[in-house]
Amino acid sequence: MIKFIKKHWEVLSYLIFGVLTTLLNIVLYALFNKLFGYTAANSWGNVLDNILCILFAYATNRAFVFRSKTRGREMAKEFGAFVTCRLGTLVLDAVIMMVGGNLLAAQGAALMDGMVQGLLNIVSHWIGPETAIQMATTYSGTPAGISDGSAAVAIIGGADGPTAIFVTSRYNAQTLWGLAVKIFSNVIVVVLNYVFSKLIIFKKKK
Secondary structure: OOHHHHHHHHHHHHHHHHHHHHHHHHHHHHHHHHHHOOOHHHHHHHHHHHOOOOOHHHHHHHHHOOOOOOOHHHHHHHHHHHHHHHHHHHHHHHHHHHHHHHHOOHHHHHHHHHHHHHHHHHHHHOOHHHHHHHHHHHHOOOOOOOHHHHHHHHHOOOOOOHHHHHHHHHHHHHHHHHHHHHHHHHHHHHHHHHHHHHHOOOOOOO
16 A cells, blocks of 8 residues: 555645645635625636635645755746646636636526436435425425425425425525536646646656
């Protein structure tokens, strides 16, 4: 196990810090979304959190992944190459977020709604319709005006009543779609950044 880790340390450590960078990116995205709104989080907020993540990624990649020892002009050149490559993937990320996150927001939200409802229907079939009706009639969070199980199940489309009511009142389909697009974009960016870092930025001299 130790030999495996030592042999593949570069890839493993890159994945670890790549995940941390991605988590930082997602946390900042969610924060900007909460503070400044959905559209801002997918435009200038997305650019700002990418800049912060670029600085974090360079520091961790240099110190822990590729263990670069450059100094002076060589370090400045290295940093410049890193920033240039990251700006390229930042533009790609911005395009994905603008198109997928903003332009396709309505379609994405509808898709998320469909997926959640489909999942709840599976849960309902798994626990049984009688149980779902009983839970719907006894659930304290059932909306006012619904007094019988059949009405509750009808309103939620046959899905598990309590779960459906709880989930649909707690999650925002558009935000969920934005996060899904963000994760997709980050996966592509992480892979491309590793290739650039390995072949261009921290390329070891023979």
